[in-house]
Amino acid sequence: MDFIPVNxxxxxxxxxxxxxxxxxxxxxxxxxxxxxxxxxxxxxAFGRKYGIAVSSGTAALEVAxxxxxxxxxxEVIMPAFxxxxxxxxxxxxxxxxxxxDSDMHTWNMNVDEIEAKITPKTxxxxxxxxxxxxxxxxxxxxxxxxxxxxxxxxxAEMHGQTYKGRPxxxxxxxxxxxxxxxxxxxTGEGGMVxxxxxxxxxxxxxxxxxxxxxxxxxxxxxxxxxxxxTNLQAAVGLAQLERLDEFVKRKREMGKYYTxxxxxxxxxxxxxxxxxxxxxxxxxxxxxLDRQIQIDNKxxxxxxxxxxxxxxxxxxxxxxxxxxxxxGFFEGQQYPNAEYLARKGFYIPSGLALTAEQMKRVVExxxxxxxxx
Numbered sequence: 001m002d003f004i005p006v007n008x009x010x011x012x013x014x015x016x017x018x019x020x021x022x023x024x025x026x027x028x029x030x031x032x033x034x035x036x037x038x039x040x041x042x043x044x045a046f047g048r049k050y051g052i053a054v055s056s057g058t059a060a061l062e063v064a065x066x067x068x069x070x071x072x073x074x075e076v077i078m079p080a081f082x083x084x085x086x087x088x089x090x091x092x093x094x095x096x097x098x099x100x101d102s103d104m105h106t107w108n109m110n111v112d113e114i115e116a117k118i119t120p121k122t123x124x125x126x127x128x129x130x131x132x133x134x135x136x137x138x139x140x141x142x143x144x145x146x147x148x149x150x151x152x153x154x155x156a157e158m159h160g161q162t163y164k165g166r167p168x169x170x171x172x173x174x175x176x177x178x179x180x181x182x183x184x185x186x187t188g189e190g191g192m193v194x195x196x197x198x199x200x201x202x203x204x205x206x207x208x209x210x211x212x213x214x215x216x217x218x219x220x221x222x223x224x225x226x227x228x229x230t231n232l233q234a235a236v237g238l239a240q241l242e243r244l245d246e247f248v249k250r251k252r253e254m255g256k257y258y259t260x261x262x263x264x265x266x267x268x269x270x271x272x273x274x275x276x277x278x279x280x281x282x283x284x285x286x287x288x289l290d291r292q293i294q295i296d297n298k299x300x301x302x303x304x305x306x307x308x309x310x311x312x313x314x315x316x317x318x319x320x321x322x323x324x325x326x327x328g329f330f331e332g333q334q335y336p337n338a339e340y341l342a343r344k345g346f347y348i349p350s351g352l353a354l355t356a357e358q359m360k361r362v363v364e365x366x367x368x369x370x371x372x373x
Contacts, residue, residue: 004358006310007182007284007351011236013243018235032231038238039192042177045241046155047170048194050201053229054208057156057178060191061089063227064174067193067203068150070095070123076152077117078126079109080317081338086128086154087318091329098122099318101335105272107286107345108135110337115143124150127172130315131347132255132271132280134163137171144172152176156191157283159184160248164277169194174204179233182351184247184283185240187233247352248281254350254359255282261363265370267293284347286314288340293373297346300369304348307365314345 022028035053043051054060070076072094078086080099087097098117103110108130125144127135137153144151151172155161158168159177169175174197177183179190193204206212211224240247259270269288273280289297297313304311317338319330349362 003308004310004349004354004362005351006312006347006349008353009181009186010243010247010352011239014239015236018239019232022232022235027231030228030230032234034231034234034238035229038229038234038241041238041241042192043194045167045244046175046177046194047167048175049196050194050198052193052201052204052208053234054191054193054227055229056189056227057154057176057180057191058085058088059208059225059227060156060176060178060193061085061152061154062092062225063204063207064152064176064193065089065095065124066093066207066224067200068124068152068173070150073121074123075119075121076124076126077114077122078318079128079130079338080319080335081107081109081315081341082128082130082154082318083156083315084318084321084323086126087321087324090126091324091327095123096121097318097329099330099333099335099338102337102341104337104340106133106135106275107131107271107288107341108133111136111139114140118143118147118149122147122149124152126152126154128154129156129158129161129168131157131284131286132161132251132282133275134158134161134168134278136277137163141171150174156180157183158281159283160244161281162278173197174200179237179240182284184251184281184352185237185244187229187237187240190229190233190237250352251282251350252279254354255280255285257359258285258348258350258363262287262366265367266290267370267373282350284312285350286345286347289344289346293344295373296343300346300373303369303372304365307369309349309362309365311346311348314341314347317342 039051153175155169156178179187
């Protein structure tokens with residue numbers, strides 16, 4: 001019996017055609033024409049004026065935070081429960097992540113707790129939309145305006161999602177996307193920074209490319225990195241973007257199927273189908289073990305693997321990351337909802353290439369595992 005991976009991308013559109021064009025023309029580096037076209041089409045699709053393609057979602061966050069002028073000692077409010085890239089983009093600059101606990105219904109950060117975290121050192125709020133549902137954006141934008149704060153929107157997992165009908169990736173001063181292989185749009189590795197601010201866009205382009213001076217190419221006034229995306233990657237991304245509506249529809253169908261087929265199992269908490277501001281796009285199909293279930297997500301991963309089913313645990317909390325504990329961050333802090341999600345949350349196979357037969361096997365395997373538990 002074949003093992004079912006937690007994710008497998010769907011690459012049966014124009015990917016080969018566009019890659020062949022790159023090879024035939026010799027344009028394989030970041031200077032190729034697909035990069036500019038990808039930037040323009042992504043920014044347009046997600047309601048922004050400017051797009052800056054970069055090498056990963058992590059790179060996008062680092063460029064975005066630095067472009068906003070975040071400096072040593074500044075504070076940036078963000079969720080405790082997220083990928084470490086969000087915090088790293090802040091701590092690399094000597095700034096301080098200030099954490100907010102999770103909302104147990106949406107698994108996003110609890111926006112009602114943000115205002116109490118604002119201090120004179122606060123310079124920005126980082127919105128991170130997780131797993132398929134967006135954060136309640138309006139309340140954050142109102143706080144940002146009230147306290148004159150910058151807003152960074154991490155829309156890495158939100159390709160094709162909207163908040164009250166407006167595209168995720170269009171909120172705040174600057175937004176970021178990831179095009180890792182498990183995203184709705186993939187370039188293998190890759191990312192994008194999008195903004196409506198021309199000066200901010202120019203700053204991002206400079207930071208993306210080692211901060212070359214405009215007048216003398218190999219002279220540098222600042223330290224940055226090589227965050228460039230290749231023409232090959234952009235070609236794949238364009239082919240993926242052409243099918244985004246199809247992919248979102250497919251993901252929602254998968255989410256509905258899993259919820260219907262697994263809802264008879266006690267002890268599992270399923271993702272919300274919708275809120276009053278968005279329908280779930282199920283970037284992944286996440287599940288949280290109820291408090292009555294004694295095992296953690298690592299144990300259920302082992303049991304699923306025995307059934308030939310791949311799975312992955314949820315993110316680990318920022319305040320519990322060993323690297324930050326060693327550096328003295330977040331001493332004595334606790335975020336009980338985030339901690340619970342990190343220990344009890346996992347997701348099952350939900351990649352776009354997943355077949356109906358594979359989904360049926362996942363459902364049957366989940367039933368057997370939960371019967372054993």
